[in-house]
Amino acid sequence: MVFGSILLRAFVVAxxxxxxxxxxxxxxxxxSALEKLVETQSKQIEALTRKVQVLxxxxxxxxxxxxxxxxxxxxTNGVPLTxxxxxxxxxxxxxxxKSAKNLPLLxxxxxxxxxxxxxxxxxxxxRGILQxxxxxFFNDNPLSEGNDGFLIRRARPIxxxxxxxxxxxxxxxxFAGSSPQLYExxxxxxxxxxxxxxxxxxxxxxxxxxxxxxxxxxxxxxSLVTDLVPARxxxxxxxxxxxxxxxSYAAGIFNGDGDGRLAPNxxxxxxxxxxxxxxxxxxxxxxxxxxxxxxxxxxxxYSQVSSNTLGLxxxxxxxxxxxxxxxxxxxxxxxxxxGPVVADGPHWRLSxxxxxxxGPFGFFFEYAISHQGVLNAATLVNEQLEHHAWQLSGMWMLxxxxxxxxxxxxxxxxxxxNGGWGAWQIVARYGQLDVDDKAFQGFSNPATSARGATSxxxxxxxxxxxxxxxxxxxxxxxxxxxxxxxxxxxxxxxPPATVTHQNENVLFSRLQLAF
Numbered sequence: 004m005v006f007g008s009i010l011l012r013a014f015v016v017a018x019x020x021x022x023x024x025x026x027x028x029x030x031x032x033x034x035s036a037l038e039k040l041v042e043t044q045s046k047q048i049e050a051l052t053r054k055v056q057v058l059x060x061x062x063x064x065x066x067x068x069x070x071x072x073x074x075x076x077x078x079t080n081g082v083p084l085t086x087x088x089x090x091x092x093x094x095x096x097x098x099x100x101k102s103a104k105n106l107p108l109l110x111x112x113x114x115x116x117x118x119x120x121x122x123x124x125x126x127x128x129x130r131g132i133l134q135x136x137x138x139x140f141f142n143d144n145p146l147s148e149g150n151d152g153f154l155i156r157r158a159r160p161i162x163x164x165x166x167x168x169x170x171x172x173x174x175x176x177x178f179a180g181s182s183p184q185l186y187e188x189x190x191x192x193x194x195x196x197x198x199x200x201x202x203x204x205x206x207x208x209x210x211x212x213x214x215x216x217x218x219x220x221x222x223x224x225x226s227l228v229t230d231l232v233p234a235r236x237x238x239x240x241x242x243x244x245x246x247x248x249x250x251s252y253a254a255g256i257f258n259g260d261g262d263g264r265l266a267p268n269x270x271x272x273x274x275x276x277x278x279x280x281x282x283x284x285x286x287x288x289x290x291x292x293x294x295x296x297x298x299x300x301x302x303x304x305y306s307q308v309s310s311n312t313l314g315l316x317x318x319x320x321x322x323x324x325x326x327x328x329x330x331x332x333x334x335x336x337x338x339x340x341x342g343p344v345v346a347d348g349p350h351w352r353l354s355x356x357x358x359x360x361x362g363p364f365g366f367f368f369e370y371a372i373s374h375q376g377v378l379n380a381a382t383l384v385n386e387q388l389e390h391h392a393w394q395l396s397g398m399w400m401l402x403x404x405x406x407x408x409x410x411x412x413x414x415x416x417x418x419x420x421n422g423g424w425g426a427w428q429i430v431a432r433y434g435q436l437d438v439d440d441k442a443f444q445g446f447s448n449p450a451t452s453a454r455g456a457t458s459x460x461x462x463x464x465x466x467x468x469x470x471x472x473x474x475x476x477x478x479x480x481x482x483x484x485x486x487x488x489x490x491x492x493x494x495x496x497x498p499p500a501t502v503t504h505q506n507e508n509v510l511f512s513r514l515q516l517a518f
Contacts, residue, residue: 107121123168174188186265189205202240222474224331228394229263237270278305299355325499349374386444428464452503
C-alpha cells in the first residue's frame with residue numbers, strides 16, 4: 004500500500020516535470036517569435052520614420068540638392084492668387100542634382116487655374132465666364148415674335164499671363180453669338196503700376212459702366228449711357244494707377260469706332276480716335292471712413308470721320324445703325340425716308356462720372372454726350388447732332404458685405420448644412436437717353452424712331468459664392484415718339500417701329516459662372 008502510494012506520487016511528479024518542460028519549450032518558441040516580430044516592426048518603423056523625414060525635408064545624408072514639389076495654392080479667402088515666394092508648407096524632397104528654382108508652381112482657386120515659373124516671371128492663367136439668361140417681354144408687339152426665351156449671353160474662355168516678368172497679355176473670344184468673335188486681345192508692358200502701355204483690342208477709356216467686367220455688372224445689360232460710348236477700341240493706350248489707386252489715368256490713340264460698337268480687327272478709315280480718362284478717390288486714405296469711397300472723374304474722345312456707316316452706332320436690335328434699350332431692342336435708327344446716312348465730320352464724346360461706397364451701400368452716376376457729324380448720302384444734307392444720356396445706379400448688400408463694383412465675395416458661401424446662404428444684393432437703376440431733334444430732319448424717320456427713352460430697372464443678385472451667381476430683375480422703358488403702324492409700309496413691321504409702338508416691359512434672369 005505504501006509502495007503504491009510512493010509510485011503514484013512519483014508518477015505525478017514526473018508528469019508535472021514533463022508538462023513543465025513542454026511549457027518551457029513552447030514559451031521559448033513564443034519569446035523567439037515575439038523577438039522576431041519586434042525586430043521586424045522596428046525595421047518598419049525605422050523605414051516609415053525615414054520616409055517622414057524625407058517628406059518633411061529633414062533628411063540630410065546624400066543630399067547635395069533639394070527638389071521642391073509643385074505648389075498647389077488654393078484660395079479659400081477670396082483673395083486673388085498671385086504667385087510669390089515659396090510657401091513654407093511646401094514639402095521639400097531631398098534629391099541629388101535638382102534645384103527648387105527650376106520647378107513650376109501650380110495653383111487653383113476662385114480666380115482660375117494657373118501655372119508659373121518658380122521665379123514668377125512667366126505665368127499662364129485660365130479664366131472664363133458663362134452666362135445663361137432668359138428674357139420675358141410683357142405686352143410687346145405681336146410682330147416681335149421670337150424675342151422671348153433663353154439664350155447664352157456670354158461664353159468666354161479667357162487666357163492671360165505674363166512673360167519676362169513685365170509683359171502681360173490677354174486673349175478673350177466669345178462663342179455665345181451666331182459666330183465666334185474676338186472681344187479682347189492685348190499686350191501690356193508694366194514698367195511700374197504708375198506707367199503702363201497697353202496695345203491691342205481693349206475697353207475704351209470713355210465710359211464708367213463700360214469699363215466694368217461683364218461678370219461684375221449689377222444688371223443683365225448695361226444702361227442707356229453705354230449706347231453712346233464704344234464697347235471696345237483697337238489701338239495703343241498709356242495708363243497707370245497712382246498712390247495705390249487713389250488716382251488713375253488713361254490716354255490713347257485708337258481706330259475709328261461708332262457708339263456702342265465692338266471694334267473690328269481692322270480700321271475703316273485713316274482718321275484716328277484720341278481718347279482719355281482720369282479718375283480720383285481724393286479721400287481714399289482719410290480717417291473718416293464715410294469719405295473713403297467717394298470718387299469722381301471724366302472721360303472723353305475726339306475723332307474725324309469721313310463718310311462711313313461704321314462710324315455710326317451699332318446695329319444691335321435692328322438692321323441699320325441706331326440705339327437700343329435694356330431689352331436689346333432698337334428704338335432709334337438712322338433710317339430716313341429718303342437716302343442712307345453715313346457718319347461724316349467730327350465726332351467727340353464727353354462723360355463725367357462719380358461713385359460713392361460706404362459699407363453695404365453703393366451708388367454710381369455717369370453722363371455721356373455723343374456729338375456726331377452725319378451726312379444724308381442722297382440729299383447731301385450735313386448736320387452736327389448731339390445726343391445725351393445719363394444714369395444713376397445703386398446697390399445694397401442685405402448680408403452686410405462691402406458694396407463694390409469689383410465683384411462680391413460672400414462672407415459665407417452657400418452651404419445650407421452649415422448655415423451658409425451666400426450674399427444677397429438689391430439693385431436699382433434709373434436713366435434716360437435723348438436724341439437730338441435735328442436727327443429727324445432728314446436722318447431718321449419720326450414715325451418709326453423714338454426721340455428718347457426713359458428706363459428704370461430693379462432686381463436682386465444672389466451670390467452663392469464668388470464664382471456663382473443668380474440674378475433676377477425687371478425693366479420698364481417709356482419711348483417718346485415713333486411707333487406708327489402702316490400696313491402698307493414695310494418699315495413699320497420691323498424695329499424700331501415695332502419696339503416703340505408700346506412701352507418695353509421685360510423680366511430678366513441669369514445664372515452666371517465666372518472664375
